[in-house]
Amino acid sequence: MTAEPLFQPLFLWLAGAALGLLTVATLIGAVLAHRVRSPAGRDTVRNLNARIRSWWVMVALFAAAMLLGGTVTLVLFALLSYLALREFITLTPTRRGDHLGLFLSFFVVVPLQYWLIGFGWYGLFSIFIPVYVFMALPSLAVLGADPSDFLTRTAKAQWGVMVAVYCLSHAPALLWLDIPGYDLPAALLLLYLMTVAQLSDVFQYVFGKLWGRTRLSPGISPSKTVEGLLGGGLTAVAVGTGLHVITPFSPLQAAGMSLAIVTAGFFGGFVLSAMKRDLGVKDWGTLIEGHGGILDRLDSVVFSAPLFFHLTRYWFT
């Protein structure tokens, strides 16, 4: 992990850009709130403004954690994993026999996974959950001597830990990558991933609302459209290509990386939507006003984080 302080002109430029974007969004939201008259339109605008308000809070929290350093960033992501897992397990039917395994998932697996990352133990953090925890969870559940829905219960507990803890933990793990010839703070790689993945979601939403006609898959995600996906995804790739200046990548490499992040992010959102439909809910939670739960906001990051981490680690370290 690079010890260099993040607080330098480059970071100020990026913070300024985020501030500008949020300010413009807030102004547009205020204008729309005055202009739009139809009841359905007003609902959309109210939700849009709630989303923008939440964005201010999320960007401020994320920026503060990054400025305070790697440990604080790690603690923030550990907390997000804990809250995301709580959302997942809340919606998942469990039985008495699952209790001990779930308790350990929250209070041992989450801290241990992030501790392994902070300790820089790549060999163990990359297999700890998919090997050891995946065997431990059904082993503990089987002690409950309750075979009903055993495979389903095991799969749900494993997927909860996989998505909420394992996948998400690869985002802050970027801070511990040692990239030869890259002398900017490694936190910028995390910022890059989050910016491209989240802007892709935002642009898909904007393009979908303005020009969306063709529903992609109404049965799984009624708001996703082909126009939104293509317009939003390509815009995010363009931004990601431009942001190559904060990465070790060339413009062309950055375009490829952004495309990988956007594609994985799209499938992350899509897969987690299908899970929500399966569980019979619209949102994972209510913690983030306008967006839903933590998992509603991070669904694209959970798939793109491990992919981006491994692509970068394989080709650039």
Next chain:
Amino acid sequence: MMIPLLRPALLGLTRLLVGARASWEGCAPADVPRIYFANHSSHLDTLVMMAALPRELRARTHPVAALDYWGGSALRRSVAVGCLNALLVDRTGKATAEVMDAMAAVLEDGRSLILFPEGTRGDGAVQPFKSGLYHLARRVPGAELVPVLIENLNRVMPKGMPLPVPLICTMRFGAPLPPPVDGEDKAAFLERARDALVALSHPSPSPSRHDSSQRTAQ
């Protein structure tokens, strides 16, 4: 001295563990004398209810707690009374009149009570109610009887499990129950009250319906 710090710490930990989200479905939060009656599903019931109430109502709401447990030591008593505003009552049956007087006095002063009329906690299903709710409702007919369903808390700490699993608990506040009418016998009223509480449960396991924020704001 410790109490001012202990209260936010306890409520904060409760929220980190179980979220403690209030969903006002049948009534709005209001500073009127109310008897909130809720299902008893875990040792955390009282804490979760207090964490879910808006701050200004929390200061004027008193959970009714058992004297034999919460009065057992100076520490427990200071947590119950100092932090949680609890009204400690003798549930051995020796002092029924005094208990009723104390609860009625709180309501007549314009403040609210939280009751767990099941007495004991079952494994998920709501148990039959004890008669205290009926006598109190007869004694203070002006108090609103608000059913509150605490969702998911029995999954957080099932009976016999000392370790908690963090899950989001939602408190569903229902519409006030019409008080016992003349001629309605005790058992019929208690059955009606229990039905009103059970009716608040949703068929799906979901705590997160999209329209909940609007309902909360009503």
